[in-house]
Amino acid sequence: MRPHRRVTRRAKAALVAGFGTALLAGCGAGGELKSAGRAPTAVGPARLWPQLPPASAAPYDYGEGATARILGITVPHDDVREVDPVAVLQADLLATTSRSSGSDELPADTVRKITACRTAPTACPVLQPYYRDLTGDGRDDMVLGVRRSDGRLSVRVYMAEAGRLTRIMAVSDPVISVELAGWDVIMRVPSTIAGYEYRTAWSWDDHQRAMLPTRDEILRKAPETAPSGRPSAEPSPEPTMAPPTLTASAGRR
Template sequence: MRPQRRVTRRATAALVAAVGATLLAGCGTDGGRLRSAGPAPTAIGPARLWPQLPPASAAPYDYGEGATARIPGITVPHDDVRALDPVAVVQADLMATTSRSSGSDELPADTVRRITACRTAPDACPVLQPYYRDLTGVGRDDMVLGVRRSDGRLSVRVYMAHAGALTRIMAVSDAVISVELAGRDVIMRVPSAITGYEYRTVWSWDGRQHAMLPTQDEILRKTQEAEPTARPSAEPSPEPTATSPSPAVSEGRR
């Protein structure tokens, strides 16, 4: 049996060598030789301009980050924000004091009047239906609310419950193309003054600041969608896996 096994191994090795030679002979029109694709462009590293200038130590304008507020008069049983009345939340929010002197999206007086009159004039109430998503990663839902402003912009607000109290962790207004929930992010898209482009801002929870912060802010070519109307739609689908969007951008950016 041993001689037979040795013969078999030799035959197999010879067959593999023959097949390999055939394949090599048939590769390419130049007998398998590599051909140059031409000279590669020279890599150019980044060059710092005006290195003598001192770096800035503060932003030129307030972007609204960290402008949180405890909502007075609202208790959240079992920290379940789904049990809350969205209109009552926004009405109570009108009395809230932000953690910073600026940065919250102050609502126009006419919008405030319509919010106050939501019970008696529900058809004119600017508070949109809420959406729910665990944006803070604590294992329970937060509330995402939209308020249609009288100036055509949309105020996007996020509220979280903790220890039976309610805190606003995001408030920003802008002319909105769309607002989306993606994972634990709020993605906002707004028009740009540059023709054919739009802003896209991603807001994410920051556990150190205890607020939703703009973690990505970019300008992109417009997608092929219908142009936004002056007012965002008031009737989104009830429980979105992905809702509509818009970037929260301050006036100084555009």
């Protein structure tokens, strides 16, 4: 056995100091550490006018959270792909919304065209349906668009549950485009500010059992791209309603 050697406190301190010197020398040789400057001071939120009472009513009704059970429509195996989109819209005209909301009431001329879709299909305002699981239950939901006579687009989402159909979203806007991204319906809408647009993401809320506008932004419009792939020198025209685009981008799952 090797003899046990006691190391004094002073010797330990010398060893630590020497080790630290070696580390500093190594850092200097390989690229010494440099200060990034003084860190900014964290500033917490400050509540303004705390004496004001909180509002008790919303300023306007955006239609969020309003749902409707679509009577007369049976969904076999809860598969919305087996349901006729025109029949869904025609039945939806008679549906009662869960609460009073006129945010997506269709114009009378649009209602007449939906009713006559079978006899006058060329004038039918119901657009091609899209399917995506937006509620996270593992089953596809149906996204329908209706071209309104006032130039706006009505976007409606339906989910199947226990063989029945429920409308979980209905909103009308003069849209630039509508996209499906992951579990969100994203709508781009022109802004009254030149060069800007609104972008709203509607997402499923399990507590409300409806699609809610979870993100609402105002953004600069992207420059129009020329066929060569370079930005066009001409200013982008104001977005119009003809025709709207409904696209499905890659999901986030």
